Amino acid sequence: MSLEESKKLVLEKNLRHVAFIMDGNGRWAKKKGMPREYGHTVGAKTFKNVITYCYECGIECVTVYAFSTENWKRSEKEVSALMKLFSAYIDSAYEDLSKNNIRIYFIGDRARLPQALIKRMGELEEKTAAGKRILNIALNYGARDEILHAVNTLLQKGATSVDEETFSKALYTADSPDPDLVVRTAGEQRLSNFLLWQAAYSEFYYTDTLWPDMGKEQLDKAFAAFGGRVRRYGAVVE
Numbered sequence: 001m002s003l004e005e006s007k008k009l010v011l012e013k014n015l016r017h018v019a020f021i022m023d024g025n026g027r028w029a030k031k032k033g034m035p036r037e038y039g040h041t042v043g044a045k046t047f048k049n050v051i052t053y054c055y056e057c058g059i060e061c062v063t064v065y066a067f068s069t070e071n072w073k074r075s076e077k078e079v080s081a082l083m084k085l086f087s088a089y090i091d092s093a094y095e096d097l098s099k100n101n102i103r104i105y106f107i108g109d110r111a112r113l114p115q116a117l118i119k120r121m122g123e124l125e126e127k128t129a130a131g132k133r134i135l136n137i138a139l140n141y142g143a144r145d146e147i148l149h150a151v152n153t154l155l156q157k158g159a160t161s162v163d164e165e166t167f168s169k170a171l172y173t174a175d176s177p178d179p180d181l182v183v184r185t186a187g188e189q190r191l192s193n194f195l196l197w198q199a200a201y202s203e204f205y206y207t208d209t210l211w212p213d214m215g216k217e218q219l220d221k222a223f224a225a226f227g228g229r230v231r232r233y234g235a236v237v238e
């Protein structure tokens with residue numbers, strides 16, 4: 001498939017939201033005899049290329065899993081290298097986002113992130129608020145944490161009973177449609193606490209490609225696979 005074919009597929013199959021579990025940076029670096037942090041540096045460049053291609057194909061909403069609530073278990077060296085990369089991205093992203101009409105959201109629990117980062121995350125969200133496309137960056141994100149956060153918010157507001165729509169609107173992804181496609185790289189076939197509620201009817205695509213090696217060709221393949229899926233939502237489709 002080519003860009004033109006992917007564009008057509010995105011439109012015809014109504015592929016609005018793609019979510020990525022960007023996995024395999026560490027293994028990619030190890031294969032090259034390099035420290036894990038190097039894998040994250042290259043992975044950050046891949047992230048930019050991947051989202052650019054997705055929007056080029058006409059996808060309205062992209063979500064990337066950048067740091068989970070469990071990733072704090074990693075070494076202080078690795079965590080701080082990741083925080084530096086997030087910080088550098090936040091400082092340099094505005095021009096590209098505004099040029100491409102993208103609104104950024106950071107989804108996850110901010111409280112545990114560095115203060116300086118929290119402030120700039122909020123500023124970037126405000127500055128891009130007029131964007132028509134969506135980029136969700138999951139940073140200190142855990143789906144169970146998100147669900148509990150939503151439950152507690154609703155309780156504090158005095159709710160005694162909620163419906164699906166109200167609940168969805170209390171999640172960090174309130175303004176995004178549910179993901180149509182969840183892509184996980186590096187061979188692992190699990191959610192790792194990502195979008196538990198939102199992915200109830202998502203299609204899943206797994207590739208052995210390690211995240212830093214993801215590119216247009218792999219994305220075309222993922223979109224083509226999505227194009228071949230029949231989404232039944234529990235009904236019988238003849």
Ligand code: IPE
Pocket residue numbers: 022023024025026027028066067068071082186
């Ligand atoms: C994904 O790559 C990036 C983050 C979780 C931040 P990993 O760092 O998990 O890479 P592997 O799975 O160890 O290869």
Ligand code: IPE
Pocket residue numbers: 021022023024065066067068071188190192
């Ligand atoms: C999931 O990857 C989290 C991110 C991609 C940010 P992990 O590498 O942390 O997942 P596990 O530990 O293999 O489940």
Ligand code: MG
Pocket residue numbers: 023024
């Ligand atoms: Mg991993």
